Amino acid sequence: MGIFDYFKSKSVPSSASVAKDRLQIIVAHERSKRHQPDYLPQMQQEIIDVIRKYVNIGNEDVQIQLDNTDDCSVLELNVTLPEQN
Amino acid sequence: MAKIIVVTSGKGGVGKTTSSAAIGTGIALKGHKTVIIDFDVGLRNLDLIMGCERRVVYDFVNVINKEATLSQALIKDKRTKDLFILPASQTRDKDALTVEGVQAVLEELAKEFEYIICDSPAGIEKGAQMALYFADAAIVVTNPEVSSVRDSDRILGILQSKSRRAEEGREPIEEHLLLTRYHPGRVALGEMLSVSDVEDILAIPLLGVIPESEAVLKASNQGTPVILDTESEAGLAYMDAVDRLMGEERPLRFLEVQKKGFIKRLLGG
Numbered sequence: 247m248g249i250f251d252y253f254k255s256k257s258v259p260s261s262a263s264v265a266k267d268r269l270q271i272i273v274a275h276e277r278s279k280r281h282q283p284d285y286l287p288q289m290q291q292e293i294i295d296v297i298r299k300y301v302n303i304g305n306e307d308v309q310i311q312l313d314n315t316d317d318c319s320v321l322e323l324n325v326t327l328p329e330q331n
Numbered sequence: 332m333a334k335i336i337v338v339t340s341g342k343g344g345v346g347k348t349t350s351s352a353a354i355g356t357g358i359a360l361k362g363h364k365t366v367i368i369d370f371d372v373g374l375r376n377l378d379l380i381m382g383c384e385r386r387v388v389y390d391f392v393n394v395i396n397k398e399a400t401l402s403q404a405l406i407k408d409k410r411t412k413d414l415f416i417l418p419a420s421q422t423r424d425k426d427a428l429t430v431e432g433v434q435a436v437l438e439e440l441a442k443e444f445e446y447i448i449c450d451s452p453a454g455i456e457k458g459a460q461m462a463l464y465f466a467d468a469a470i471v472v473t474n475p476e477v478s479s480v481r482d483s484d485r486i487l488g489i490l491q492s493k494s495r496r497a498e499e500g501r502e503p504i505e506e507h508l509l510l511t512r513y514h515p516g517r518v519a520l521g522e523m524l525s526v527s528d529v530e531d532i533l534a535i536p537l538l539g540v541i542p543e544s545e546a547v548l549k550a551s552n553q554g555t556p557v558i559l560d561t562e563s564e565a566g567l568a569y570m571d572a573v574d575r576l577m578g579e580e581r582p583l584r585f586l587e588v589q590k591k592g593f594i595k596r597l598l599g600g
Contacts, residue, residue: 260521265477266528273484273532280488 282312293323301327333441336448336576337466339490341482343453345474346511349547350569351450352380353558354470357573359414360558363445366405366415370462371452372427375419381408382554383416392420395432401439410559415444428461437465455489464495468505470538470576474512475524480532483508487535507538509572514543519588526586539572541565542585 290310297303309324338351348369355367368391369377378384383406389399394417401417408414417440420427440447451462463469469490473483490504491497497504510529517523526540546563550556558573560566564585571581 262518262521262524262528265524266532269477269480269524269532272481276481276484277488280492 281314286310286312297325303328333444333447334468335437335441335466336446336468336470337451337463338448338470338472339451339459339463339486340453340472340479341455341459341486342474342479345472345479346541346547347453347472348376348380348450349551349557350470350472350509350511350541351377351448352556353566353569354573354576355446355448356408356411356414356556357558357570358446358448358576359408359411361573361577362413364413364415364443365446365448366417366440366444367448367450368417368440369419369450370428370458371450372419372425372458373421373423374452375421377416377450378406378418379554380551381416381556383408383418384554387418390418390420391436392422392424392427394436395427395429401436410555425457428458430461430464433461434465455485459486460489460493463490463504464493466490466494466504467496468507470507470509471533471535472509472511473529473533475510475514475518475526475529477524480524480529483533487533506535507576508533508535509538509541511541512543513540513586515586515588526583537583538575539568540583540586541568541572 290308293310294303294305294308297308303325307326307328309322311322313320313322338347338354340347348371351367355365359365367377367381369375370391371377372392375390378387386406389404391404393399394401394404404417406416406418408416437447449462449466452458471483471486473479487506490506494504496502508530510526513526514523518525526537530537542564544557544563544565546560546565547557550560557563557566558569561570568585571584574581
């Protein structure tokens with residue numbers, strides 16, 4: 247670090263802390279997926295296909311999540327239907 | 332009963348083979364009979380790092396296919412007593428390694444050796460899975476860099492689900508983090524993830540930190556494991572890691588920035 251660097255703004259986070267933040271998010275995301283059953287992506291696609299027979303929705307309109315607690319698993323399905331006009 | 336240790340990482344080029352050679356040599360230096368197996372079928376390099384490339388006659392796949400006996404394929408290290416190398420084959424056949432074949436070789440080695448070091452190929456394909464499948468302990472080699480840390484976490488997931496210990500529901504594989512190519516100066520400037528950053532993310536016990544060192548390239552140029560270079564920080568850091576692996580307490584060192592002169596700092600050198 248040279249003398250001029252001392253005058254630079256101190257508010258910019260270091261690149262290492264940016265790296266750490268990004269890694270913590272992606273690693274937590276990938277770990278949560280690691281424990282989900284292999285059939286989940288295909289099930290999600292089939293649910294979308296069924297709903298699409300009746301309502302026109304996009305893939306991103308269906309959120310599916312499996313949460314495991316001590317003695318039960320909860321499958322949460324969140325479908326955003328388009329506005330009626 | 333032999334202890335099987337896999338040296339793995341997911342990402343390539345982080346120092347798996349350098350670390351396998353150094354740690355295997357270090358364990359043998361402590362008087363334990365040790366063999367290092369190169370699992371990188373098709374891209375063998377352990378022989379070059381160990382300086383025995385011209386002595387390879389038979390390899391791991393020859394032994395699995397019963398084209399050679401283990402004693403024909405094992406190469407005795409010329410520098411270190413109690414150390415042997417089992418080279419990988421240069422075949423392009425990806426299916427050369429089978430679970431049964433690898434198991435048979437490991438069982439035979441276990442009768443004679445105290446430590447079996449498995450130098451894993453990069454990636455998460457069959458070769459890497461074979462290298463870790465039978466392991467009792469894993470050394471996860473990681474660079475303080477985003478893609479390496481992420482891949483290490485991926486490999487940890489595989490160790491915890493696809494290993495024999497996991498499949499049989501036995502005690503899980505012992506996990507060790509080995510941070511390599513560490514640059515204390517860049518960490519101090521906030522340009523590189525620190526030891527504690529990587530520990531926070533991966534959450535496994537730290538075996539050692541190997542500083543970035545010119546000695547590593549010099550050692551590989553010469554075909555000498557860097558741990559034998561006792562003048563170098565990297566060599567000493569590897570020896571510390573081996574001591575810790577054997578259960579001894581060793582404080583971390585070489586993590587401080589070497590002080591530069593006032594003028595040099597002023598000019599940003």
